[in-house]
Amino acid sequence: MSLDFLALHDGPAPLLLGNAWDVGSAKALAFLGFRALATTSSGHAASLGRNDGGVTRDEALAHATTIVGATGLPVSADLEDGFADDPAGTAETVRLAARTGLAGCSIEDWSRTRQVIHDLDLAVDKVAAAVEAAHAGGLVLTARAENHIRGVDDLDDTIGRLQAYERAGADVLYAPGLTDAQDIRRVVESVQRPVNVLARPGVPPVAELGRLGVRRVSVGGGFALVAYGALAAAARELLEDGTYGYWATAGEAAALRGAFDA
Numbered sequence: 001m002s003l004d005f006l007a008l009h010d011g012p013a014p015l016l017l018g019n020a021w022d023v024g025s026a027k028a029l030a031f032l033g034f035r036a037l038a039t040t041s042s043g044h045a046a047s048l049g050r051n052d053g054g055v056t057r058d059e060a061l062a063h064a065t066t067i068v069g070a071t072g073l074p075v076s077a078d079l080e081d082g083f084a085d086d087p088a089g090t091a092e093t094v095r096l097a098a099r100t101g102l103a104g105c106s107i108e109d110w111s112r113t114r115q116v117i118h119d120l121d122l123a124v125d126k127v128a129a130a131v132e133a134a135h136a137g138g139l140v141l142t143a144r145a146e147n148h149i150r151g152v153d154d155l156d157d158t159i160g161r162l163q164a165y166e167r168a169g170a171d172v173l174y175a176p177g178l179t180d181a182q183d184i185r186r187v188v189e190s191v192q193r194p195v196n197v198l199a200r201p202g203v204p205p206v207a208e209l210g211r212l213g214v215r216r217v218s219v220g221g222g223f224a225l226v227a228y229g230a231l232a233a234a235a236r237e238l239l240e241d242g243t244y245g246y247w248a249t250a251g252e253a254a255a256l257r258g259a260f261d262a
Helices: 003-010 023-032 041-047 057-070 087-100 120-136 155-167 181-190 206-212 222-241 247-256
Strands: 015-020 036-039 075-078 104-108 140-144 172-174 195-198 216-218
Touching: 015 023, 015 222, 023 036, 023 057, 023 222, 023 247, 036 041, 036 057, 041 057, 041 222, 057 075, 057 087, 087 104, 087 120, 104 120, 104 172, 120 140, 120 155, 140 155, 155 172, 155 181, 181 195, 181 206, 222 247
Parallel strands: 015 036, 015 216, 036 075, 075 104, 104 140, 140 172, 172 195, 195 216
Antiparallel strands: none
């Protein structure tokens, strides 16, 4: 596996993973100081004018190749459910991902096609297949338990799933949607692998997450939503008020001077 990428999870503070949605955002995040990047399924889909879940496997892999080529940083790809409801299909997706230059990838237990969380036995089999393919291809495999981001507030089940994914060989564990510090602490203390937390409203600051034992923090589609939110606010201002106050926000882009090729 990508030992250099995995080693970044052992630093004195949580690894901050910048989720990029195109070449420009990848270069910007690298320029601003992120040490590793990830793709975002929702941000990528939005860049194509689609909702999250609307990207095909081939498109996701091509996108991963593009983001990898944008900077010299390690990149982990959001591969959703592996674009398959079976272990063999999941493994094939990870094998193809290993050819793109990625350092890692994530597999979730939410079915894109059936719109349900997989039964535990199937989810574990998919993670095990993904782990075998990932390690054969030099990738760090992150296993995601989707309960809380999908409205299932069952911490005991989440912990049980993450423990099962750890036994299946996952290198990093992730339960997006957790916000309460004590819940996060319980998850961290229940497993031996690095835990990733999704940065979102209500989540403790990074420094506190570090004290709780969290080893990685990612933003998912958050940065892409900030960009689209700024676009929406600027467009409304011009259309409804006819004023140009949005240039105050645009001025923040000066911090990226030098991030892009001449």
